[in-house]
Amino acid sequence: MQSTHRLFITNIKPLFRVTQAELLTMAYQHIELEALLVEVENPNFIPCPKKRAFDDHTLAILPCGHVAGYDCLRNWFSFNNSCPFCRMPLEYQLCTHASRLIRPLTRETLLSTPDTLPVGGVVPPQCFECAVVTNASVNKYLLDAMLEKFKALRSEYHVEADRRKKLEVKLQILTCKKRIDKAIEELAAYPALARTRW
Structure with missing residues (x-):
């Protein structure tokens, strides 16, 4: 079983301000983002055209900063409204769509990912x-x-x-x-x- 600290990201944006060597070191030492790094660092990477839907191989982030497979998080949120790692309550105040707090981390969505709660991000009252x-x-x-x-x-x-x-x-x-x-x-x-x- 993996420890929680290896699956935690406070802010995704600084990953793009460091050198490639620092990025690789940080990825291997602190977080498991291998699949994401392959997409981000390799300009020749072409995703499989059949694989457009998010699955458990798609990395996803929660507002608290924890990351896991997209499908695992969707399954978790069908029964719970908290982070599976830190148990922080993750829900909107005015609607019941807690599963919409799961953000897939793909090449297209990486830069538009909002700040996590530890670095000042906020969960709005309603989903989009x-x-x-x-x-x-x-x-x-x-x-x-x-x-x-x-x-x-x-x-x-x-x-x-x-x-x-x-x-x-x-x-x-x-x-x-x-x-x-x-x-x-x-x-x-x-x-x-x-x-x-x-």
Whole structure:
């Protein structure tokens, strides 16, 4: 049985700031990342085209920093909501998708892996999919309210006879339109931002 300290990574990003010799030494002495290192260090490595799904040979990391096979972790999380090594509770506060905290470490996902909890990473209240749904419904509610205000201001602008008052209403309309545009931009950008978190 392997000891826990050999399966622990605090931060994946510094692995790319060290020399190749240091990287190999660290990999062999502290963590077992042989499969991952083959992909990262060998530019000629071509993954088997049939093997696209994550399996137990795919290395995966948890927010606490422990690593194991992807399938093993998925099986563990189907019955538990804690790390199999340190027993740290790993779950979202507002949804029940704890298995989505498992991050496969592949060539494509390595650099987008969020910081682990020991180095300041945080587990958000919801998984990515639930957060997108929640964010969309909240933004729809806010946008509907802003659109109603925009329509009311526009009606007021057309009815107003006083030039000074009309100018004030026009400024309010422009401010409201800027808020609407900003909310739409944030809504469109949210999925990309949310993917960089646990």
